[in-house]
Amino acid sequence: MVESPFLSPEPLPFCPGCSHHLVVRQTAKALTRLGLKPLEVVLVTDIGCHGIVDPFFRTHTVHGLHGRSSALGAGIAAGLKKGKVVVYMGDGGASIGIQHLIECARMNFPLTVLVLNNMLYGMTGGQPSSLTPCGFKTPLRPEGKLEPHYDLCRIVHSAGAEYVSRLNGTGDFSDGLVEAFSVPGFSLVEVVEICTSYGLRYNPGQKTEALAQNAGLEFGVWRNPAKPVLRLTLDTNRASLLDEEPITRQWTAKVENRLGILLGGSAGGGVQQAAELLARAAIVSGLYSTKKGTYPVTVGTGYSVAEVVIDRQPILYTGIQTPDVVVVVSQDGLSYTEKLLSKMSQGLLIIDESLTLPPSGAKVITQPFVKMAGAKNATLLALLYFLKSTGTFPVEALLNQIKNASRGGAEVASRLEVQLSELTKEEEHRSAEEHKEV
Amino acid sequence: MVLTDGSRLIIESLARAGADVFVGYPITPANLLYRYAIMRFPAALSAPDEITTMQWLCGFSATGLLPVTATSFPGFALMLESINMAYMMELPVVVVLAQRLGPATGSATAGADGDLLLLRGTISGGHPLPVICINSLEDCWTVPPLALATAASLRTPVVLLTTKEIVMTQCSFDLKKLPEVQPISRPGCPDVEHYEPYAPGADLVPHFLPVGNTLHQVRLNASTHNQQGIIQHLSAPGLENTARLEKKMYANLSRYTRYSLDEETGADTLIVAWGNAALAAREAVKLLRSKGKKVSLLLPNTLLPVPPEYLDIISRYPRVVVAEENLSGHFRTVLFGVQGRDGVVGVNSLGKMIAPEEIVDRVMENGRVAFFIS
Ligand code: SF4
Numbered sequence: 076m077v078e079s080p081f082l083s084p085e086p087l088p089f090c091p092g093c094s095h096h097l098v099v100r101q102t103a104k105a106l107t108r109l110g111l112k113p114l115e116v117v118l119v120t121d122i123g124c125h126g127i128v129d130p131f132f133r134t135h136t137v138h139g140l141h142g143r144s145s146a147l148g149a150g151i152a153a154g155l156k157k158g159k160v161v162v163y164m165g166d167g168g169a170s171i172g173i174q175h176l177i178e179c180a181r182m183n184f185p186l187t188v189l190v191l192n193n194m195l196y197g198m199t200g201g202q203p204s205s206l207t208p209c210g211f212k213t214p215l216r217p218e219g220k221l222e223p224h225y226d227l228c229r230i231v232h233s234a235g236a237e238y239v240s241r242l243n244g245t246g247d248f249s250d251g252l253v254e255a256f257s258v259p260g261f262s263l264v265e266v267v268e269i270c271t272s273y274g275l276r277y278n279p280g281q282k283t284e285a286l287a288q289n290a291g292l293e294f295g296v297w298r299n300p301a302k303p304v305l306r307l308t309l310d311t312n313r314a315s316l317l318d319e320e321p322i323t324r325q326w327t328a329k330v331e332n333r334l335g336i337l338l339g340g341s342a343g344g345g346v347q348q349a350a351e352l353l354a355r356a357a358i359v360s361g362l363y364s365t366k367k368g369t370y371p372v373t374v375g376t377g378y379s380v381a382e383v384v385i386d387r388q389p390i391l392y393t394g395i396q397t398p399d400v401v402v403v404v405s406q407d408g409l410s411y412t413e414k415l416l417s418k419m420s421q422g423l424l425i426i427d428e429s430l431t432l433p434p435s436g437a438k439v440i441t442q443p444f445v446k447m448a449g450a451k452n453a454t455l456l457a458l459l460y461f462l463k464s465t466g467t468f469p470v471e472a473l474l475n476q477i478k479n480a481s482r483g484g485a486e487v488a489s490r491l492e493v494q495l496s497e498l499t500k501e502e503e504h505r506s507a508e509e510h511k512e513v
Numbered sequence: 514m515v516l517t518d519g520s521r522l523i524i525e526s527l528a529r530a531g532a533d534v535f536v537g538y539p540i541t542p543a544n545l546l547y548r549y550a551i552m553r554f555p556a557a558l559s560a561p562d563e564i565t566t567m568q569w570l571c572g573f574s575a576t577g578l579l580p581v582t583a584t585s586f587p588g589f590a591l592m593l594e595s596i597n598m599a600y601m602m603e604l605p606v607v608v609v610l611a612q613r614l615g616p617a618t619g620s621a622t623a624g625a626d627g628d629l630l631l632l633r634g635t636i637s638g639g640h641p642l643p644v645i646c647i648n649s650l651e652d653c654w655t656v657p658p659l660a661l662a663t664a665a666s667l668r669t670p671v672v673l674l675t676t677k678e679i680v681m682t683q684c685s686f687d688l689k690k691l692p693e694v695q696p697i698s699r700p701g702c703p704d705v706e707h708y709e710p711y712a713p714g715a716d717l718v719p720h721f722l723p724v725g726n727t728l729h730q731v732r733l734n735a736s737t738h739n740q741q742g743i744i745q746h747l748s749a750p751g752l753e754n755t756a757r758l759e760k761k762m763y764a765n766l767s768r769y770t771r772y773s774l775d776e777e778t779g780a781d782t783l784i785v786a787w788g789n790a791a792l793a794a795r796e797a798v799k800l801l802r803s804k805g806k807k808v809s810l811l812l813p814n815t816l817l818p819v820p821p822e823y824l825d826i827i828s829r830y831p832r833v834v835v836a837e838e839n840l841s842g843h844f845r846t847v848l849f850g851v852q853g854r855d856g857v858v859g860v861n862s863l864g865k866m867i868a869p870e871e872i873v874d875r876v877m878e879n880g881r882v883a884f885f886i887s
Contacts, residue, residue, distance in 0.1 A: 114727045129732070130743045135724040137575060138734040138744060139568070140598050146565045150572015153558075154534075155725040175568070178561050307573070309533055309555035316525045316553050317688055322514050351516065351683065358514050358685045366516070367682040372541075372621055391649075392796040393682050394866035 079103040081113050083131050089124060092275075094244040094268035094283075098191055099128055102161065105252035106134075109159075116159045119148035123165035124197045124270075134161075142171025149175070149184035153307050159256060160186035167196040169227055170205035176227075176263065180236035183260040185304045189252075190227060190263065191244075193270040194286070201273035208290030212277035224290065231263050232297040238262035240296040243283050254296070260304045267292065325475075328360040328468035333386040335395035337415070339408025340454055342370060342379045346408070349454040350381030352476040357385040359475065360468035365393045378407040385467075398422060400461060401437065404444055404453040406430060423465070425457050440464070447494045452487060459495045464502075470495070517686050519679040520545035522653035523609060528553045529694035530658035531665075532607065533578040536566045538588060541621040542677035543611040546583035554581070563588040567595035567606070574604040575733055577699060577723035579665060583609035586628055587618055593635060596670050598735040600636050600758065603711070603719060605664035605699065607657075609673045611680045612788070614864055623864050624677035626788035629843035632672055633817055638755075641762040641818035643667070643769055647675040648791035648812045650684050654691050656771070656814055663769040665699045667761060668718055674816065676838075678789045678866065705729050710742040711754055717761040762818060770820040772813040780807040782876050783830035787813055787844060790836035790860070790867050797836075797872035808876060819847060836860040836872050 078084055081103035089095040106116055116134035120126040122141035129136035139147045148162035169176060169190045176188065194211055195201045201214035206227055210219045232239040238258040242248045244266040255262040267283045269275055278286075287294065336353070340346040347368045357364035362385050369380045382395050401416060403409050403426045413433050416424060420436035428441045440460070448456035455477060462470045478488040524535075524546055535550035535557040551557045560566040563584060570580040584592065589610055599606050610632075614623040632644045645660045647653055653675075660673040702708050702720035708729045711719045719740075724731045732742025737751040745751025775798065786794030791812050801808045811826055827833055827848065833856060835845040842859040849857050860867055860875045 112727070114730060115725075117724045127744065129734075133730065135726075135731045136733070136742070137602075137724060138732075138736060138738075138742075139571075139602075140594055140735055143564065143568050143595065143598075146568030147572050147575075150569035151575050151724060152572070153569070154573040154576030154578050158725040174561060175565055178565060307534060307556045307578070311555050313528070313553050313555065316521045316549055317515075317517075317691075319515055319517075321688065322516065322685075324514075354683060354685070355516055358516060363685045364516070365682055365684045367678070369622060390684065391799075392792045392866075392869055393678060393684065394793070394868065396868045396870070 079107060081106055081116070081133055083133065085131065087131060088127050090272045092271040093124070094193065094266070095125055095128070095191060097244060098125075098189065098266050098268075099131070101247070101249045101252055102189065104249040105256055106159070106161075108249065108253050109256055111159055116161060117151055117155070118161050118163065119144045119151060120163045121168050122198065123168055125163045125165055125191045128163070142168040143175065144168065145172055145179050145188050146175035148186045148188070149179050152184050152186040153305050156306070161256070162186055162188040164188065164190055165197070166190060166192040166194060166204040166206035173205075173230070176231055177234040179261045180231045180234035180263070182305050183235070183237065183302050185260055185306060187255050187258070187262045187264065190265045191268060192265050193268040194274050195270055197270045197273060201270070208286065208292075211274075211286070214273050214277065217277060226292060228263070228265055228297060232299065235299055235302070236261050236263055237299055237301055238296065241265045241267065241287070241292060241294050243287070243294055244268040245283060260301065322355055322358045324359060324361045326360040326469045326472045328357070328362050328387070330362060330385060330467050331387060333384060333388070333390070334400060334467065335398045336383040336385070336400040336402070337395060337398040337412060338381045338383070338454055339401065339403045339405070339412040340379050341405040341407040341450070342374060342376050344379060344405060344454065345451050346379040346381050346454050348480070349458060350383050352455070352473060352480060353383050353458055354385070356473040356476045357468060360472045362387060362468065363390050365390050367393065378411040380408065380411050400425070402454060402457045402461065403427065403430065404457060405450070409433065423461070425461055427453060427457070442498055447498070448491060452491060456491055456494055459491055460498055463495060463499055514685050514687050516683050518545060518681060518683045519647065519650055519653040519675065520681070521549055522650065523647070523657050523673070523675070523680070524549040524553050526654045526657040526694055527581055527607070527661060528555070529696065530661045531579055531697040532581045532661055534558070534573050534580045536560050536569050536580065536582050538563050538566050538584065540585045540588045542613050542681050543583040543585050543588075543609065545680060546609055546611065550581070550583070563591035564595060567592040567599070570606050571595065571599050571602065571604050574599070574606055575602070575724045577721070579605060579661060579697070579699060581607045581609065583611060585611050585613050586615050589628065596635060596642070597637055599670040600640065600642065601735045602733040603668035604670070604733070605668055606670040607660050607664050607673055608670060609675060612674065612676045620864065622677065624789050624838065624866065625864070626676055626790065626838040627843070628674070629816060629839070630846065632674070633847060640759045643669060643671045643762065643815070644674055644817035645671060645769065645771070646787050646814050646816050647673065647679055648787060648814060650679070650686055652814065653679065654694070658694050658697065659769060659771055659814070662697045665697055666718065666768065667765055668721060669762070674788065676789045678792065709740045711738065711740045713757055713761070717757055717764050766818060766820055770815045770822065772811060772815065772820070772823070774826060775810040777802070777807050777809050780809045781830065782832040782834060783809045783811055783827060784834045784836065784872060784876065785811045785813065785827070785844065785848075786836040786872075787816060789838045793867045793869045794836050794872055796869035797876070800869055800873050801876055806876065816844065817847070823848070832856045834858055834860060834872065834875050836867055838862050838867060
């Protein structure tokens with residue numbers, strides 16, 4: 076036995092005749108042939124017979140979780156500036172961590188994974204893995220595995236690995252490992268073995284070559300064109316998230332107490348944006364505000380509800396138990412808020428005239444917000460109407476926010492301003508008529 | 514003044530504190546954290562799932578980087594085994610856990626504070642995992658650096674606990690009052706020649722050398738191991754090392770203990786609240802005091818392991834009201850056990866924020882309330 080700078084001289088811990096001996100020695104040989112020093116290599120292993128070898132390596136060693144060593148190795152490889160990461164996993168590990176292998180290939184992490192495919196989970200008593208061919212007998216399936224296997228090399232190759240090979244785990248295969256280790260990006264080598272303790276006992280006389288052939292597993296190399304290798308680069312000059320323009324106070328609000336405002340509409344109806352603009356307008360008016368949204372997981376359909384709290388005092392609690400004001404512009408919004416509305420014994424409900432009035436103790440205002448402003452801007456028109464009729468804070472504060480919100484904002488704001496004045500004129504006219512009648 | 518959310522403050526604060534890399538798998542309500550981290554962190558990657566996320570993070574951490582992820586319960590559940598790996602390997606990682614309503618996938622867009630008991634049992638064997646909680650928008654700025662510093666200095670995963678209400682609600686906020694964030698760096702190894710991967714320093718934390726360094730061999734190991742990082746079965750050195758992991762957390766607890774205590778002289782009632790309920794509790798204290806009721810308030814940031822200071826504080830009060838947005842009273846159970854204690858009651862909720870008035874009502878109640886009834 077030739078001493079290797081990569082391995083301690085003690086005997087390896089595998090059963091007599093196990094091909095893992097060979098894989099370990101061929102790994103050491105290939106790394107030496109590449110001129111690497113032990114501390115330029117990180118060996119990552121996981122759970123399985125192969126994993127008990129790491130104390131024998133003089134490289135850095137990382138012993139992780141079953142099936143996860145390729146993902147752990149990927150993180151190490153991407154985090155390192157240089158050096159070679161070699162990962163060991165069994166066929167069981169590859170079955171567990173197939174997603175990790177596909178991602179390594181797709182993203183081209185710079186590491187080499189050696190899958191020590193001995194056709195079963197050796198450490199846990201010999202159940203077949205997803206790589207075990209149909210018919211192969213194991214202690215836990217003595218009648219032979221019934222289900223099909225998959226071809227790991229083809230899967231990883233089709234995921235974009237730069238280099239994939241399947242080797243017969245006999246003789247000297249260090250040339251193949253040198254080739255795989257030399258790939259700048261991701262490479263995978265599947266070494267076909269048979270666990271002597273469990274595999275050969277149940278499949279006496281079985282040879283790796285015949286086994287592979289019968290299972291339709293070719294030995295060979297599959298390549299993809301080289302692509303960028305994923306090593307992390309740290310950009311410590313990223314722009315701050317806090318560089319946004321502060322909102323400066325321009326108006327004065329009349330509001331004295333905390334107001335909880337609930338906006339109910341439909342997805343795509345601009346409810347969330349209207350709520351945010353209202354919250355901003357409150358700040359411009361010298362108030363504190365909070366805004367949160369509620370919507371189903373499919374954000375493009377169904378209800379869209381927003382809660383806005385405004386207060387003269389800093390807001391500690393951001394919830395609304397019973398709203399002071401509810402604005403509803405669609406049936407979705409009404410269905411969502413109906414239960415809450417029925418519990419309101421006071422407060423204000425501003426609702427589109429197209430909707431059936433729900434039972435509520437709130438004071439009700441109905442107007443044709445949707446007819447006038449369209450579904451998209453109905454909530455904004457209703458909010459402007461609310462501000463105008465209550466004087467909570469100046470209408471201009473919200474109009475200004477709408478103007479600056481988007482490129483077409485100025486146009487939307489001036490249209491809404493006209494619609495608001497039409498609504499209020501009608502309202503004034505109506506109350507004058509009512510006054511006359513009285 | 515700006516209109517901002519907790520996610521933005523948390524990510525900005527972590528980046529300023531020296532976090533290097535974020536790996537994300539999107540999950541509500543942690544989505545904004547993910548989105549901002551991609552924009553702000555020195556490096557960021559999208560992972561295909563949470564197990565991959567945590568494995569990549571551990572790999573980065575092994576090379577000396579300070580990594581962060583953000584998730585919610587279903588994702589955290591998938592990360593559990595890998596968090597144990599990070600704990601055993603002694604790799605710093607910060608997991609921002611934005612809680613939502615469970616069980617299972619529950620309601621993705623509903624807030625809750627329901628993961629604390631899971632966190633208490635996260636590490637197999639019951640070893641303490643530092644869990645540091647955000648109780649306000651201000652905390653979103655000041656608490657993340659503590660989580661990162663704890664992870665780095667103790668070589669451990671740390672959970673930075675928050676909730677949907679804090680990370681997704683936009684609030685008016687004065688950026689000018691934010692203090693400077695001091696950058697953190699991972700302590701290195703002063704004596705490379707005598708380095709052993711798991712030989713404890715005076716504070717029971719082993720010195721760190723990154724894998725891949727060309728000065729000294731590093732061995733990291735997720736299985737029971739000795740000081741050299743060599744796998745062990747039940748050998749004395751192996752078990753000693755495992756026991757040290759637990760001792761390390763307690764021995765350094767004062768370094769990561771943080772809470773706010775608003776004590777009123779003559780008060781017989783202490784309100785304890787964390788997460789969402791902390792928002793309501795501060796309001797409740799204002800209301801109670803305006804009614805002339807003397808009351809004190811403890812808002813713990815460090816939830817696990819429980820700092821001994823909390824027990825001292827609590828022992829001074831015949832009545833303790835613990836407010837938290839879960840049904841069974843997670844922190845109440847942690848503090849008082851299943852049997853509870855005379856004078857201890859909870860304010861709890863499912864699928865809705867606890868209102869300040871509910872806390873007020875419970876404080877004003879007299880007599881003992883059954884432990885399980887909220
Ligand atoms: S059980 Fe099988 S795989 Fe494991 S060491 Fe023995 S022969 Fe090798």
